[in-house]
Amino acid sequence: MKKKIYAVCALVLIAAMFFSFAACDAGTTDTEQTTVAAMSEMPVGKEAMVNYYNSVINAVKVKKPAVKKFQSTENVSNIICGTEDGERNTLLEKAVPTLKKFVFAGTKKAFEESRNAETKYGEDLTALFPVSGESWSSTLTAADVESAEIEASEDNSRRTLTLVIKEPSVDVVKKAFNLGSEADRDAAVKEFRDKLKGYISFTDIESLTYTECRIICVINTEDNTVASVEYIRTEKITTTITGDGTLAGIGTLPCSFEYTYGEKYEMNWTDPSTTTTAEAD
Incomplete structure (x- = not known):
């Protein structure tokens, strides 16, 4: 048993x-988890990463995928308002974010068409995609870049490449960014003036310098096509403001602030002509 x-x-x-x-x-x-076989090896070093970026981004205007453009971020920070003798108007500095929301709410609709756009597969991207008016999208060199980082997704299907521009002067930034025309800038200033009328008036922009510019590019590793690319630039703007109406008491004083603006482009590489009738149904 x-x-x-x-x-x-x-x-x-x-x-x-x-x-x-x-x-x-x-x-x-x-x-x-299966991993995707990449078309090319992961670039190592700043020069290799910049060359890799130029290769994939310059192919966009040549191959003409469908592109959707939209505003990704907008912010005002590091506000300093003060008199010539160095005294700060902290009350006005605290009020600027509220004025910012007030102004942006009024200008957003006015610039919606230029900030948001979409093209179909095969359409020309010369005007829409950076750099506007050019047949290319980047002529950056390693010398133009402060830092470059790349990271692969867990399944290796995508790589995220981030480039930070070194000492971003206009001559360097325009190698990869859309900076807008003088007409666009004049239109924006006019919108701001009209919106702030009766509260604050300001001189023309006395100085504009770029403090940071970065590019975040997501790449499909299987064929080295760009899935999306985001351009973020921060500008330091200096002007002189004068209080009007109920704000007349602030007088006239210099004011500087940093304006951060980002625009993102998403790509669809599917050619509609290759879609079968069955798939379309």
Whole structure:
């Protein structure tokens, strides 16, 4: 009898072990992740990363995917309002974010058409995609870049490449960014003036310098096509403001602030002409 009991126990243990191993195998199969074979090796070093970026981004205007452009960020920070003798008007500085919301709410609709756009597959991208009016999108060199970082997704299907421009002068920034025309800038200033009329008036922009410009590019590794690219630039703007109406008490004083603006482009590389009737249905 004891032998039979031992035999049964042994069978139970063996069965338990079998199902345990089976469960482990099943779990491994379920969680096993396949990785995408990349078309090219991961670039190493700043120069290789910049060259890689130029290669994939300059192909966009040539191959003409469908592109959707939209505003990704907009912000005002580091506000300093003060008199010539160095005294700060902290009350006005605290009020600027509220004025910012007031102004942006009024200008957003006015610039919606230029800030948001969409093209179909095969349409010309010369005007829309950076750099506007050019057949290329980047002529950056390693010398123009402060830092370059690249990271692959877990399944290696995409790489995210981030470039930060070194000492971003206009001559360097325009190698990869859309800076807008003088007409666009004049239109923006006019919108601001009209919106602030009766509260604050300001001189023309006395100085504008770029403090940081970065590019975040997401690349499909299977064919080295750009999935999306975001351009973020921060400008330091200096002007002189004068209080009007109920704000007349602030007088006239210099004011500087940083304006951050980002625009993003998303690509769809599917050629509609290759879609079969069955797929379309």
